[in-house]
Amino acid sequence: MNGAESLLQTLVACGVDTCFTNPGTSEMHFVAALDRVPGVRAILGLQENVVTGAADGYARMLGKPAATLLHLGPGLANGLANLHNAKRAGSPMVNVIGDHATVHAHLEAPLASDVEGVARPFSHWVRTSPSARSVASDAAEAVAAAQGPPGRIASLILPADTAWNESAGPVEPVAKPSSQAPPSSAIDAVAKALRSGEPAGIVLNGGGLGASELRLAAQIREATNVELFCETFFARLPRGVSHPAIERLPYFGEQCAERIAHLKHLVLVHAKPPVSFFAYPGKPSELTAAHTQVHVLVEPNEDAGLALDSLASALGVDLSQAPPLPAASRPQRPTGALNPVAIATAVGALLPEAAIVVDEANTSGAALLPCTAGGPDHDWMYTCGGAIGQGMPAATGAAVACPDRRVLSLQADGSAMYTLQSLWTQARCGLDVTTVIFSNRSYAILNVELSRVGAQGSETARDLFDLARPELDFARLAEGMGVPACRATTAEEFATALEQSFSEPGPQLIDAVL
């Protein structure tokens, strides 16, 4: 058994059954091993940022890592932006990166590079396997490292000879460290703050946004009047009529600061103290008021459910009482002009049960959450690291993870062009993904930001943020990659196309012309 086979068998033993990839010559023995080691499904992406973004979406839905298989330093480099996003989302991921054979590395062949150096800025764990006999144990450690808690990025570099040389066989999984309860001092401090009657808020993200954690938080809200918030960009949020509503912190710093300015206590559950997305001349970056005391209830490596449960106990909350849930309510199908509100209204009217919504609509997306609040249960995802081009790959990976659920991929046009190749993988695998392009033909957020940063001058800037010259025809682009597509110019056309897409298997794209 060669190193590649021992690696694959170990991955299977560790529960890794999906590998998103764009392989090359240095990964050939790994690819060949896929035929001989059952249990891993390989899914091809046409560019590596599709590969890593798909692994992110997959991990968010299943809570376990997929593997990626990437081609040396440049192949890894192509996927780094979505590693960044996955890292910020707390998604577990195991990257296997082929490299030149150990004996070849010093020759500076064209594709040689410092692969560890490439991996490090966007990985929590980096290792180059020194020999075929170490590959299996390195893989087991990589999976354990990826599982955290919280989920982390593990990058294992596999020189080609460690794949083709004789191995010592697979190894058993490394025990996954379980997350711990936070110290009672943290519980007590927060309980005291919430009992004080002073204005208080809880900000949740990561493990704090699981269905049961959200329920606990809502029960605490009912008992104490604490306000509940989620971070602006959360990895995954269960929504709809079975899940308590939670308010999203605003994107723009001044709005966020104003929203939480009255709080005397801000309690963090797998969340960070709110800061502005960018700095602006003369504006504060830290958004918590000076009079607000920040409490970390639970660190990212601790168990949010245990923490909220302990907090509820400390507060004497009656957990047999169900928290209030959103009233079932859908907007009417929209009519008339097509605009972001009409799109959001149609989504609210038509969203199917158990949908997964991947939202990279950026500036066009403001009305989406309100319009879907009373809809059937669904999950919502955002790009957590701010690197655009995450939505379409993540939608692809989520659809691979959950083949029985419809994925709705809501995409701004500018970010869509980063990883449009995702559509081809969706077509190839017959994934049930509906992509909606919000075609406003600009990097609209940058026109907003231009004035916000106080930059003067505009002609060149407006030109650089303009995507209308030439127009992008997303229906043709989708059809060119085998995804059926249409163009909608009115609210009625859009709603009809959306409804049809939800009723048919496989991917579709709707170019919503704004």
Added chain:
Amino acid sequence: MNGAESLLQTLVACGVDTCFTNPGTSEMHFVAALDRVPGVRAILGLQENVVTGAADGYARMLGKPAATLLHLGPGLANGLANLHNAKRAGSPMVNVIGDHATVHAHLEAPLASDVEGVARPFSHWVRTSPSARSVASDAAEAVAAAQGPPGRIASLILPADTAWNESAGPVEPVAKPSSQAPPSSAIDAVAKALRSGEPAGIVLNGGGLGASELRLAAQIREATNVELFCETFFARLPRGVSHPAIERLPYFGEQCAERIAHLKHLVLVHAKPPVSFFAYPGKPSELTAAHTQVHVLVEPNEDAGLALDSLASALGVDLSQAPPLPAASRPQRPTGALNPVAIATAVGALLPEAAIVVDEANTSGAALLPCTAGGPDHDWMYTCGGAIGQGMPAATGAAVACPDRRVLSLQADGSAMYTLQSLWTQARCGLDVTTVIFSNRSYAILNVELSRVGAQGSETARDLFDLARPELDFARLAEGMGVPACRATTAEEFATALEQSFSEPGPQLIDAVL
């Protein structure tokens, strides 16, 4: 004057007049400065690997750096693969990478990352400007660093506040170090080897492949019978009836080793000792025979023209004698089935005077060089770092650099899908680029490599190298980005389409279905 303006004025003073970019909020003051500082043309790419690849193509044609403007660590990360290629090509480039304001950096906002760490593996020179007062001098040093010799990658990180704070104004250019003549000992050793009558070869790349250097090398060949080779993947080669022919070293290691096995002397001019592109089990990576003595005539930082001139003098070569040139000869227009040879034949029959050929046809390209050897003068470029997705961006940048010349972008389908967004920039700028897609619907090289590495198993591998499911329709993809396109299925159709494209301004794409 703010930091951004001082930076731009300094770049202009240093001769940088083109900026390929995909900017974001942290680069807003740089963008705004483009309106107030004349002399820099900004060109938008829809993804950063288009941006860096365009700067590579631009630099290869003009021998001077363009600037890129990139958005924080993830924006830089998206462009790293083509930085790798540019670094291997010896292309000068000045990257300006926006980052969070200094006061914001420690807050771990979503887009925060170790930008220096991201830049380092693919840059020769990395610096974070500490304040607005240092930006201008850092920019001047970056341009000097990029100019080498040889051309290098300089990455200047620009925290947002260094762009918006008050500066000390622009600075004068830093003197460019000129390349030196190699030591006479190197000249003497090579002259002695070539006089010995023993079989000898010269391998050229980089500065050794300029028109006058190539002429000198050919004159030496005439006088000594030394064989002339260029490296397999060269940055730029002048070809056609005005330039001496030179043989390209074969791609596959065993063929290359066999071709040079008889040599007693191998002389390197800005070239490296030949090594195989990848390692293979049981095959040697170093391709020079044990009995071959390797001589470095000229190091990359030394002047290849001076060295060849000195060598010619030492050998008593009569430089008034013109070296033999290729006979003017074009193949007949092809007829019948469309295949890679028919495409190459049509290119040979129709290539316009002064064309720039950017060749990323990979496995499909073998017949191209022979078919164009006797054609009108043109330049030829390859991807030097092996990271696919360089051709279409480089073609874009070459067309920006040389608006009076037709660029022929020869693309394999697999690599085309990496940076297809290049077409949009070509349409936006009305660039005279003809793109030919060699649609064999596979990663064909990987099917070859699978057997070469001795990997067993094939079903999964063949599936992962197959791009036919679904078929990519490149004509639709191009039209979706505003580039007129057609599909050719016979040699006649292809030749007609190619001829028409050469006669019309602006970009076109031909999907050559193989």
